Amino acid sequence: MTMADQPLSIFQVAGRAMSAQLVRMNTTASNLANVGQVATTEAQAYRTQKPVFRTAFDAASGMSTVDVENVVAAGEGPTKRYDPGNPMADADGNIWESAVDETRELVDMMETARTYQNNVEVMQTAKQLITQTLNLGRS
Secondary structure, three states, X not given: OOHHHOOOOHHHHHHHHHHHHHHHHHHHHHHHHOOOOEEOOOOOOOOOEEEEEEEEEXXXXXXXXEEEEEEEEOOOOOEEEEOOOOOOOOOOOEEEEOOOOHHHHHHHHHXXXXXXXXXXXXXXXXXXXXXXXXXHHHO
């Protein structure tokens, strides 16, 4: 039996979910760091980043887990604004401002933190159950 044929443990499933949420948290932090950033051209302007998750079913254990398949630009494109006094303005006096929705990103961050914490609790509960089971054998 190879390692690939071995069923995933609850620790591996929760760990993979935590890794996926970490990517989500990092992209959200990057988005928040770029709220209101401006650029000279639309191509240079920051675009909101979102991870794309993929469900993976483990037939050996009968459990599903999640992986990050990709990180993509999502949401609205940058907004063109006339601001001739801005040093980033083009020859026509326009700048391109990132269209990051700060409220949405903060909600995503809270949701991500909760999901991550839920997976920490799954691991802690599984550890406690294993420890209690081992202690039963010693009694």
